[in-house]
Amino acid sequence: MPNNICLKVPKKLGEKTISLTHKLEIVNKNLHIKNQQNNLYIPLIRTPNEEELSQLKNITQEIAIIDTEDFTEKRSTPETLTDALKRQLQHNLHSNIPHSFDVIGDIAIIEIPPELTNYKNLIGQVILKTHKNIKSVHAKASAISGIYRIRDLTCIAGENRTKTIYNEYNCQYHIDVARAYFSPRLSQEHHRVATLVNPNEAVADLFAGVGPFAIPICKLCPTAQVYAIDINPDAVELLKINIKTNKVENQIHPLLGDARKLANDKLSGIADRVIMNLPETAIDFIDTACQTLKPSGGIIHFYGFTRKPDTIDDLKTHFTHLIEQQGRKITTFHCIKRVRETAPYEQQIVIDAQIH
Ligand SMILES: C[S@@+](CC[C@H](N)C(=O)[O-])C[C@H]1O[C@@H](n2cnc3c(N)ncnc32)[C@H](O)[C@@H]1O
Known part of the structure; x- marks a missing residue:
């Protein structure tokens, strides 16, 4: 083992x-502290500067910096991204x-803060090194935007590709992170909704993406x-590929086009349940959702954003008002909750409402 700088x-x-x-x-968290006679030897990642040394000397003047002690490496815990970067980036x-x-x-898709833009390739390389399962690292190059809800990405390390295969709750998805929306942060939400579906239900997923609600629903029901x-x-x-991959061809009907037009033309009054995961503008499609539900009613899973100062209650009131404008009534709110934080002061909310 090589010598390391340490504190005695x-x-x-x-x-x-x-x-x-x-x-x-x-x-140095990668090395074990050594215990010898009446002293401890604490391995360091660098020589302390004068200010740090004076703080250390405040504990005891007996403290000494030496560089002749061998240490054993901690092999069991792989170094984290943060620790590896701390070793390689300046303290500030x-x-x-x-x-x-x-x-x-x-x-891997990472947000690089502006202060670290010059180090983005280093960060990418460190991710590849510390996470052996990752083959390609992309930096977010824009916010999610447009009707397709996708963002620009820049490859910063590894293979320059955007296609991959992702497994979630026993379902397998072909994903293209640059061309179609997908978020692993919604994994629990996809599963939660799928577990609520009853036998023989007709479900309309108005903004289905590559199928992360539709496919688990069919697998579970x-x-x-x-x-x-x-x-x-x-x-x-991608949805069509995922339907085949998960062997649910007899249950899912993929439809390309605008939800308002397709639902009005083909799905009027057929659904027991409507899923509306387009938080930015789903509120503009409440009329479509109501028209798609059976005349006897059903459940709507509505996703929206709250941005401060608006609260969940404000969203609930607005949602209720729009449902009532369609001549429908909410008989029960099965669930209203925060799904995740999407930005500072912005939260994604789900409302599960029983509509009559
Ligand atoms: C936030 S993504 C959600 C996708 C999927 N439900 C999921 O959870 O991953 C919203 C999707 O709605 C689609 N979309 C946007 N406007 C639409 C419209 N008017 N009609 C149908 N789909 C639309 C986008 O292309 C995008 O795939």
């Missing part, structure tokens, strides 16, 4: 010193290091029929 400190002051080295972010950049990113199949609409031709192509 009397054992009785070890705990205090270790805690300070963590606070100063100078401890540490607070900008991203702590998480989305993983879809073998593709083999007598359900799902009409899955999307306006993005790439999404519908």
Whole structure:
């Protein structure tokens, strides 16, 4: 083992010193601290600067920096992205290091803060190194926008491709992260809705994407029929592939086009349940959803955003008003909850409402 720079400190002051080295972010977390005679040897990632040294000396003047001790590596826990980047970036950049990113199949998608733009390729390489299952890393290059709800991406490391295969709750999806919307952060929500569907239901998924509601519904409920609409031709192509991959050809009817037009032309009054996952503008399609439901009623799963100062109650009131404008009534709110935070002060909300 090579020598490493470390702090030698009397054992009785070890705990205090270790805690300070963590606070100063100078401890080498990949190496085991060594305990020898009456001293601890704390491995460091770099030599402390004068200010840090003076803080350490405040604990005890006996503290010493030496570079002749061998340490054993901690092999069991792989280094995290944050730790690996802290080793490689200047201290003043540490607070900008991203702590998480989305993983879809073998593709990682990360938001690079503006302060780290010059280090985006390094960040990509570190992700590849610390996550062996990832083969391609993309940086977000725009917000999600447009009617297809997709964003620009820039490949920053690994294979320059956007297609992958993703598994979620026993379903397999062919995804193209650049051409059709998909979010692994909705995985629980897809599953939650699928578990609510009863035998023989007709479901209209007005904004179906590549099928993450439609497919689990059919897998969990083999007598359900799902009409899955999307306006993005790439999404519908992928949906068709996913229908075959998951062997639900007899249950899902993929439809390419505008939900308002298709639902009005082909699905009027047929649905026991309508799914509306287009949070930006689903509120403009309440008339379509009501027209698609059977005259006897059914359930709407409505997704919307609340942006401060608007609250969930404001959204609920607006939703109720629009349903009533269609001559329908809400008999029960089965569920109203926050699904996830989508931006600072912006939350995605779901309303499950029983409509008559
Ligand atoms: C937020 S994504 C949700 C996709 C899918 N339900 C999911 O959970 O991954 C919304 C989808 O609605 C589609 N879309 C937008 N406007 C539409 C419209 N007027 N008619 C049908 N689909 C539309 C977009 O192409 C996009 O795939």
